[in-house]
Amino acid sequence: MIALDPLLVIDGLAKQFGAMPVLQGIDLSLERGRVTAILGPNGAGKTTLIKSILGLTRPDRGIVRLDGRALGEDPRLRATMGYMPQIARFPENLTGAELMALLADLRGDALIDRELVDRLRLGAELAKPLRTLSGGTRQKVNAVLAFLFSPQLLILDEPTAGLDPIASGVLKDKIREETARGKTFLLASHVMTELEELANDVVFLLDGTVRFSGSLHDLKLRTRQVNLERAVAQLMREGEAA
Amino acid sequence: MSPIAKVMKYELSDVMRSRWLVAYTLFFVVVTDGLLRFTAGGANAEMALLNVVLVVIPLVSIVFGTMHLYNAREFTEVLLAQPIGRRQLFAGLYLGLALPLSLGFAVGVGVPFALHGLDDRSQVTTLATLLGIGIVLTLSFTGLAFALALRLDDRAKGLGAAIAIWLLATVLYDGLVLVVGSMFAAYPLERPLIALMMLNPVDLGRVLLLLQLDVSALMGYTGASLKSFVGTVEGITLATTALLLWAVAPPLLAAHLFRRKDF
Numbered sequence: 001m002i003a004l005d006p007l008l009v010i011d012g013l014a015k016q017f018g019a020m021p022v023l024q025g026i027d028l029s030l031e032r033g034r035v036t037a038i039l040g041p042n043g044a045g046k047t048t049l050i051k052s053i054l055g056l057t058r059p060d061r062g063i064v065r066l067d068g069r070a071l072g073e074d075p076r077l078r079a080t081m082g083y084m085p086q087i088a089r090f091p092e093n094l095t096g097a098e099l100m101a102l103l104a105d106l107r108g109d110a111l112i113d114r115e116l117v118d119r120l121r122l123g124a125e126l127a128k129p130l131r132t133l134s135g136g137t138r139q140k141v142n143a144v145l146a147f148l149f150s151p152q153l154l155i156l157d158e159p160t161a162g163l164d165p166i167a168s169g170v171l172k173d174k175i176r177e178e179t180a181r182g183k184t185f186l187l188a189s190h191v192m193t194e195l196e197e198l199a200n201d202v203v204f205l206l207d208g209t210v211r212f213s214g215s216l217h218d219l220k221l222r223t224r225q226v227n228l229e230r231a232v233a234q235l236m237r238e239g240e241a242a
Numbered sequence: 243m244s245p246i247a248k249v250m251k252y253e254l255s256d257v258m259r260s261r262w263l264v265a266y267t268l269f270f271v272v273v274t275d276g277l278l279r280f281t282a283g284g285a286n287a288e289m290a291l292l293n294v295v296l297v298v299i300p301l302v303s304i305v306f307g308t309m310h311l312y313n314a315r316e317f318t319e320v321l322l323a324q325p326i327g328r329r330q331l332f333a334g335l336y337l338g339l340a341l342p343l344s345l346g347f348a349v350g351v352g353v354p355f356a357l358h359g360l361d362d363r364s365q366v367t368t369l370a371t372l373l374g375i376g377i378v379l380t381l382s383f384t385g386l387a388f389a390l391a392l393r394l395d396d397r398a399k400g401l402g403a404a405i406a407i408w409l410l411a412t413v414l415y416d417g418l419v420l421v422v423g424s425m426f427a428a429y430p431l432e433r434p435l436i437a438l439m440m441l442n443p444v445d446l447g448r449v450l451l452l453l454q455l456d457v458s459a460l461m462g463y464t465g466a467s468l469k470s471f472v473g474t475v476e477g478i479t480l481a482t483t484a485l486l487l488w489a490v491a492p493p494l495l496a497a498h499l500f501r502r503k504d505f
Binding site for chain 1: 243245248249251252253255256257259260313314315316317319320321322323324325326327328502504505
């Protein structure tokens with residue numbers, strides 16, 4: 001894959017927890033205006049990779065560049081990233097509206113994109129303490145928070161887990177619309193049909209290394225499979241054989 | 243507003259609405275009021291209150307602090323992904339918990355004293371010292387709680403360690419001093435005992451207040467050693483300095499762990 005104008009470039013990223021190597025030299029680039037799915041069996045290093053991009057985990061070696069600038073000690077660069085974590089747990093006694101105000105306050109930004117609040121019909125729920133909301137509603141709040149500041153790069157970890165079909169559809173539409181506007185997405189999910197629907201590119205991780213990186217189309221060609229699920233299964237079998 | 247103040251503001255509004263904090267404040271109101279009613283005067287109530295403060299504050303601060311940070315783990319990760327430095331984020335999170343706990347204690351003890359009134363000037367000094375000791379213990383044990391929760395990813399281990407530290411500082415410590423005292427009875431023990439006291443903020447708090455009230459009978463082995471070895475005034479200075487170090491060191495340790503942690 002020839003990287004023309006990548007938004008995010010990862011160079012030789014390595015991380016070890018104790019004696020266990022989790023990432024072993026990851027090289028990767030994310031193209032602007034595309035959705036990249038990150039795949040791999042449990043323990044392949046997906047979460048650590050995501051957390052390294054976000055600055056939650058500090059890599060032992062390697063560098064992550066966003067728009068040409070190294071993401072390292074300067075936290076201000078994170079202003080162009082949005083993150084939707086897998087588990088939506090928030091301070092119990094705050095309301096969704098207060099949470100949004102906190103993030104706006106911290107970023108020194110106005111709430112740019114409240115569109116999802118209306119489309120997910122969250123208006124009334126935002127005035128209630130978060131502990132009283134159902135898991136699905138909390139996950140909606142979680143989604144809204146990631147999009148609020150119209151970031152260039154959105155990292156979504158299992159975004160539709162726990163959402164009802166309507167909300168899940170709204171979120172997928174939103175991802176497609178934002179991609180069309182030039183936003184870049186990194187998506188981790190176990191729902192293959194969802195990734196097949198949304199992803200342009202696929203990154204397959206195994207044992208902390210990139211085993212495949214390219215477009216969804218290339219992946220199907222290379223593995224000679226008709227859909228993503230079978231293609232990934234093929235990659236995993238090749239990984240076991242190797 | 244600095245980022246620290248912003249994080250703190252929201253953490254405060256979360257913690258202030260917690261039923262635990264209300265219960266904690268009411269507990270001190272009830273105990274203080276009861277002691278003021280059933281003891282002969284303010285000074286006696288202060289002495290009795292000291293024993294409650296020395297046991298309850300470390301327990302609540304370390305257990306509540308550990309659980310609080312574990313519960314906030316996912317949201318802390320969301321905050322870490324924002325454009326804000328770790329140093330500032332930690333300060334906001336720590337102060338957002340340590341300040342309401344300190345305030346809950348100070349209000350809970352202060353209000354009954356204000357209603358009942360104080361007999362003389364010396365009681366005001368003693369009450370101020372008592373409040374100071376309570377706040378130092380809150381800062382110290384909340385800091386220890388954060389350090390534990392950051393060091394140990396397993397909740398059960400963290401909570402176990404928190405309770406072990408509390409037991410060591412409040413219950414086991416006295417036994418330890420007695421054992422050391424009786425085993426080495428033939429040796430001059432003042433220096434080792436003073437050193438041992440410096441390692442325990444709870445004992446420092448007790449000795450400080452009792453030195454001020456000049457009731458050697460209740461001071462225990464370490465306090466008596468301090469008094470006979472360095473004198474009352476120097477003893478108070480030494481204990482105060484050590485306590486202030488204890489207020490600052492644990493949160494600084496926790497801040498260090500927070501800055502280096504892989505979440």
